[in-house]
Amino acid sequence: MPILSAPRDWIDPDEISRPVVTFGAAMAEVGRIELAPHRHRKGQILLVQRGALSCEVEGGLWIVPPRSAVWIPGGALHAIKATGTLEGFAAFVDPAVSRGLPDVCCAVSVTPLLRELLVRSARLPALYEEGGANSRLITVLLDEIAAAEVEDLHLPMxxxxxxxxxxxxxxxxxxxxxxxxxxxxxxxxxxxxxxxxxxxxxxxxxxxxxxxxxxxxxxxxxxxxxxxxxxxxxxxxxxxxxxxxxxxxxxxxxxxxxxxxxxxxxxxxxxxxxxxxxxxxxxx
Incomplete structure (x- = not known):
């Protein structure tokens, strides 16, 4: 997917018929971004490379500092806030392939391998060819998300x-x-x-x-x-x-x-x- 630099670049990941869809985001001095409560059919992992996000999901508030990520299960109502410069990735995972992934929201640490897998998957076209190397990449990405260590950056609300x-x-x-x-x-x-x-x-x-x-x-x-x-x-x-x-x-x-x-x-x-x-x- 192309790197998002403005909201108009957004494509609804639920409408893309691939098991995993990854976006990159690079927004310099965005001021303040607030996404009103919404939900996706697909689950998502949000990785922050620069800046920080706060994400309120039903029942809790998560803070996502650089080199950490938050996992949001599919269907969970959530709102996101960010200030200043923001760089990161968001991978959306179809429920059909999310077996083994957390069924609740959680903040996770990001290994170098997981970070590079997100970078690589973000370079794939929206409707990437399935099978072969692409499918193997996505399988390893899902394995790394499932193995990510949970961080204590959760505030129950x-x-x-x-x-x-x-x-x-x-x-x-x-x-x-x-x-x-x-x-x-x-x-x-x-x-x-x-x-x-x-x-x-x-x-x-x-x-x-x-x-x-x-x-x-x-x-x-x-x-x-x-x-x-x-x-x-x-x-x-x-x-x-x-x-x-x-x-x-x-x-x-x-x-x-x-x-x-x-x-x-x-x-x-x-x-x-x-x-x-x-x-x-x-x-x-």
């Missing part, structure tokens, strides 16, 4: 209207460190009711959900070029070390290393701007 108002307010003001009791009073709920609703609707305690909110927002903002100092402040941390500690406990590495690893392998040999744990550009 409640459906209860009262709780959703609280969650929306917390997402709009993540630096607000109000306690469970404070948020309950603001919503006109008892502390016990809010705690029970949060646990039942998201599977997390209030504190655990707020920490996960901080993780996904940090990844999103760092991928957008924010410094560690600024991200820590925007999340309400009094010091950078306390933010780095939280990030390392959640994702197993420091924010600087996490982002530098994801900016080290862009398409075409470009090298992304790394960020050190001190929030300064890392020497290249």
């Amino acid at each position: 409640p459906t209860d209207a009262r709780l959703r108002r609280i969650v929306d307010a917390m997402m709009a003001s993540p630096a607000d460190r109000g306690t469970l009791d404070v948020w309950a009073q603001r919503a006109g709920l008892s502390e016990r009711t809010l705690a029970r609703l949060m646990s039942r609707q998201t599977g997390m305690s209030f504190g655990r959900w707020r920490q996960q909110l901080g993780v996904v927002l940090a990844v999103k903002w760092l991928a957008g070029g924010g410094s560690i100092q600024q991200v820590a402040a925007d999340l309400g941390y009094e010091s950078v070390p306390s933010f780095v500690t939280m990030f390392r406990k959640a994702l197993g590495t420091s924010p600087g290393r996490y982002m530098s690893e994801r900016h080290g392998g862009r398409l075409g040999g470009a090298v992304g701007r790394g960020v050190s744990d001190a929030g300064k550009p890392r020497a290249r």
